[in-house]
Amino acid sequence: MISWGGVSINEQANSSSEYLWTMQPALSGMSWNLERVDTTSRRTTAQRSAGSGAVVCNNTAFFIGGWVNVDTDPSVDVPRTTKIPKVTTSMYDLETGIWSTSTNGFNENDTYYHGSATCLANYAESGIVIVLGGETGQTAVYKEGERYVAFDQVHIYSIHKDEWLKQETTGSQPSNRSHFCTVSANGTNGTTEIFVYGGFNSQLSEAYDDLYVLTIPGFHWTKVDYPSSSPRADHAS
Numbered sequence: 117m118i119s120w121g122g123v124s125i126n127e128q129a130n131s132s133s134e135y136l137w138t139m140q141p142a143l144s145g146m147s148w149n150l151e152r153v154d155t156t157s158r159r160t161t162a163q164r165s166a167g168s169g170a171v172v173c174n175n176t177a178f179f180i181g182g183w184v185n186v187d188t189d190p191s192v193d194v195p196r197t198t199k200i201p202k203v204t205t206s207m208y209d210l211e212t213g214i215w216s217t218s219t220n221g222f223n224e225n226d227t228y229y230h231g232s233a234t235c236l237a238n239y240a241e242s243g244i245v246i247v248l249g250g251e252t253g254q255t256a257v258y259k260e261g262e263r264y265v266a267f268d269q270v271h272i273y274s275i276h277k278d279e280w281l282k283q284e285t286t287g288s289q290p291s292n293r294s295h296f297c298t299v300s301a302n303g304t305n306g307t308t309e310i311f312v313y314g315g316f317n318s319q320l321s322e323a324y325d326d327l328y329v330l331t332i333p334g335f336h337w338t339k340v341d342y343p344s345s346s347p348r349a350d351h352a353s
Contacts, residue, residue: 118136118172118210120177162207165189167229171233171234172235173243174243176210178245178273179206180205181202181205200257204217223271225253230250231249232248240275247270249266261317265292267292289328290326293317307332314347314348
């Protein structure tokens with residue numbers, strides 16, 4: 117498990133912010149360690165961001181979009197009252213420790229915030245990353261809830277080709293939201309299911325306690341019926 121990005125709890129990024137934290141399993145339990153990675157490639161290619169769509173896929177960590185300011189990266193001279201969009205995808209090779217960047221985006225602004233990224237490692241030549249929901253908007257400054265990415269399409273990143281594709285979906289899709297969590301599981305009939313739970317819509321000031329399943333390769337949404345009681349947002353899976 118790795119951790120990178122986000123906002124420092126003391127509202128000031130520090131020198132350790134440019135490193136990754138890794139959690140390794142051991143007989144005595146789990147422990148966090150500071151990973152001393154190639155900081156030269158990190159500084160030149162990857163600003164530490166918050167609100168990115170993050171996932172590890174086939175030994176590469178992807179951080180899609182997000183926003184930056186002085187709270188996220190010590191090299192960013194932007195006050196904490198302003199959030200500047202990061203219009204790139206930062207990639208970290210877990211084997212070599214080298215950072216790289218893709219400038220290809222899946223929408224006209226190349227911006228993306230507070231959605232989710234899911235790895236399908238065995239699809240295509242080197243795996244694919246599927247981006248669901250979240251927010252987008254202008255490139256000058258991030259404004260919460262400016263525009264949502266609807267779930268009637270999924271955005272697919274081909275790792276091998278470094279390109280984005282769009283795929284229409286069917287069924288009962290989630291309403292517009294961000295700050296939700298996702299997890300994937302392999303089905304018994306050769307399918308993959310992506311589960312979407314909770315989230316928040318700032319335009320409506322509404323949080324959600326609902327669960328949806330996207331079945332792949334059919335790209336069909338199914339809503340799971342159960343009594344809603346405790347809305348959740350900004351959680352992890």
